[in-house]
Amino acid sequence: MNEEFLSAYANVKxxxxxxxxxxxxxxxxxxxxxxxxxxxxxxxILIGIALSLLHVWLxxxxxxxxxxxxxxxxxxxxxxxxxxxxxxxxxxxxLNEVRTLSxxxxxxxxxxxxxxxxxxxxxxxxxxKVKERTLEL
Numbered sequence: 001m002n003e004e005f006l007s008a009y010a011n012v013k014x015x016x017x018x019x020x021x022x023x024x025x026x027x028x029x030x031x032x033x034x035x036x037x038x039x040x041x042x043x044x045i046l047i048g049i050a051l052s053l054l055h056v057w058l059x060x061x062x063x064x065x066x067x068x069x070x071x072x073x074x075x076x077x078x079x080x081x082x083x084x085x086x087x088x089x090x091x092x093x094x095l096n097e098v099r100t101l102s103x104x105x106x107x108x109x110x111x112x113x114x115x116x117x118x119x120x121x122x123x124x125x126x127x128x129k130v131k132e133r134t135l136e137l
Contacts, residue, residue: 006033069093073102085113 005027012022069091079087089109091102 004030006030065093066095066098069095069098069102073098073105077105080109 007027009025014020076087076089089102089106091098
């Protein structure tokens with residue numbers, strides 16, 4: 001049998017005036033001596049894997065919490081660009097920045113629609129004046 005052993009040697013110092021010159025030698029198989037070290041190593045690896053998975057999940061969760069409201073605003077902007085004047089820019093995000101962005105976009109769209117309506121009224125008035133003046137000639 002070719003088993004490896006771990007050995008330790010220590011002198012024993014007596015607490016009496018005479019030193020007996022004793023020594024202690026401990027011999028243990030390497031597998032048994034390093035069993036707790038190997039268990040600790042295995043546990044640290046498992047804990048590291050579990051913490052890594054937790055961090056990946058947390059990163060995904062927070063990235064989703066940030067990106068979903070922004071994607072909603074982007075879709076509403078695309079709808080507005082496609083001609084839907086009633087696109088909904090409301091967001092339920094808990095992030096102050098996203099709520100501020102949503103409010104700013106809503107305000108900007110309201111002002112643009114108001115200006116568009118004013119231009120349509122002015123254009124209609126101008127066309128009416130042109131027709132009146134044309135008839136006068």
